[in-house]
Each structure stands twice: as C-alpha cells, then as structure tokens.
Amino acid sequence: EVQLLESGGGLVQPGGSLRLSCAASGFTFSSCAMSWVRQAPGKGLEWVSSISGSGGSTSYADSVRGRFTISRDNSRSTLFLQMNSLRAEDTAVYYCARRPSGAVIGPFDYWGQGTLVTVSS
Amino acid sequence: EIVLTQSPGTLSLSPGERATLSCRASQSVTSTFLAWYQQKPGQAPRLLIYGVSSRATGIPDRFSGSGSGTDFTLTISRLEPEDFAVYYCQQYGSSPRTFGQGTKLEIK
Numbered sequence A: 001e002v003q004l005l006e007s008g009g010g011l012v013q014p015g016g017s018l019r020l021s022c023a024a025s026g027f028t029f030s031s032c033a034m035s036w037v038r039q040a041p042g043k044g045l046e047w048v049s050s051i052s053g054s055g056g057s058t059s060y061a062d063s064v065r066g067r068f069t070i071s072r073d074n075s076r077s078t079l080f081l082q083m084n085s086l087r088a089e090d091t092a093v094y095y096c097a098r099r100p101s102g103a104v105i106g107p108f109d110y111w112g113q114g115t116l117v118t119v120s121s
Numbered sequence B: 001e002i003v004l005t006q007s008p009g010t011l012s013l014s015p016g017e018r019a020t021l022s023c024r025a026s027q028s029v030t031s032t033f034l035a036w037y038q039q040k041p042g043q044a045p046r047l048l049i050y051g052v053s054s055r056a057t058g059i060p061d062r063f064s065g066s067g068s069g070t071d072f073t074l075t076i077s078r079l080e081p082e083d084f085a086v087y088y089c090q091q092y093g094s095s096p097r098t099f100g101q102g103t104k105l106e107i108k
Helices: none
Strands: A003-007 A010-012 A018-025 A034-039 A045-051 A058-060 A068-073 A078-083 A092-098 A115-119 B004-007 B010-013 B019-025 B034-039 B046-050 B063-068 B071-076 B086-091 B103-107
Touching: A003 A092, A018 A034, A018 A092, A018 A115, A034 A078, A045 A068, A045 A078, A058 A068, B004 B086, B010 B019, B019 B034, B019 B086, B019 B103, B034 B063, B046 B063, B071 B086
Parallel strands: A010 A115, B010 B103
Antiparallel strands: A003 A018, A018 A078, A034 A045, A034 A092, A045 A058, A068 A078, A092 A115, B004 B019, B019 B071, B034 B046, B034 B086, B063 B071, B086 B103
C-alpha cells in the first residue's frame, strides 16, 4: 500500500525557516517524481515544486522560487522541502504527492495527509 | 501559465441526480494532460480522472471525463451521498502545473 506521511509543519515567524519531510512507503521511491502542493486555509490547490526520481531535475512555482528548495533522499525514501524567508502568504497545508512510477508526465496519483504551516508573528 | 476556470462555483443537487462540472482553460491543454480530483473536508485530494477520460484505480464508473483543447467536463451520472465534495481540475502538461479554483458539489 502506497503511503506518504508529511511532518515538520508548525508555527513560524515571518522571515523564518522550516523544513518539511515526507516519508514514503509501499512503492519504489526512486522511480517516482515527487511534488509539493499547498492549500491555503479555505482556498484551492497550488503546485509548489517538483523533483525527478533521481533528484537531478527540479522545478518551482514563481511564488516560491529562490526561497524554497526541494530535495530527496532515495536511500531513506524521503522527500524534503526547505522553506526559507517565509511569508504570511505561505500559510497553508502542504501536501506531498506522487507522480505515477515511470511517468515522464503524469497527474498526482497519491497524496499524503498534509502538514500545516502557519507563518505569523 | 495556463489558467483553469471551473464552473459553476457551487452546484446544488440531490442524490440520484446527474452532475456536470466544467473546466475551461485559457489556452489549449497539451495533449490529454487534464485530471480531476475530489477533496472532502479535512482530507487530501484524491485522483479521479487522468488523461481527460481515464478513471484512476478504484474509481466507480459513474465518474466520467470528456473534452479536448480548452473545454473539459466531469460528469457524475448518478450522485451518491459520498460524492458531495469539492472537485478540482488540473492540467499537467505545461509548467507550472495549474489547478482550477474548484467546484463545490453540495446536497440540495
């Protein structure tokens, strides 16, 4: 069974940093591109960042480029999102999501339960 | 960036009725890279449809997707009580991957 379990969310002051983790199980982690998608309270979904299975290719939304860094440790089947210079508008539930195994282009077929990040003084 | 506009914002129907949700793109969606997700309160989104019309694993056949180019539709043939939720379309053929703003399907 595919499982994605996020952690690391919490309350942080504007300008602060936070590192999110997503522990994966039930599939060959290194075969799947992974992404972070966020959802501000009461709002819709926003793609944040993606990383290829090998970790060699990354992409970011304009809203986070230069502040957030996505990475992965395939030996530990874990995805990360380092978030720096956080702003109030980064407040959201952050989901990790999987692209189907072997898919160069694909939807998000499995999602974690999300971790809440609140940026406030 | 491809902007996806979903309509209506809220759809009020009764169990057993047919639901038709629309997703319009600001420019043509690459190939068939259009998906639909269902989200219930307090839960993560769930993939329903990918490639415009292919159902994801375990999705009942009352859910169907159609469309091409810039106009796409999610149809639920006969609503069950568990279908009342928010539905999002997403294009994943162009970067950035974008979502529509959602359609809330509520019980009438």
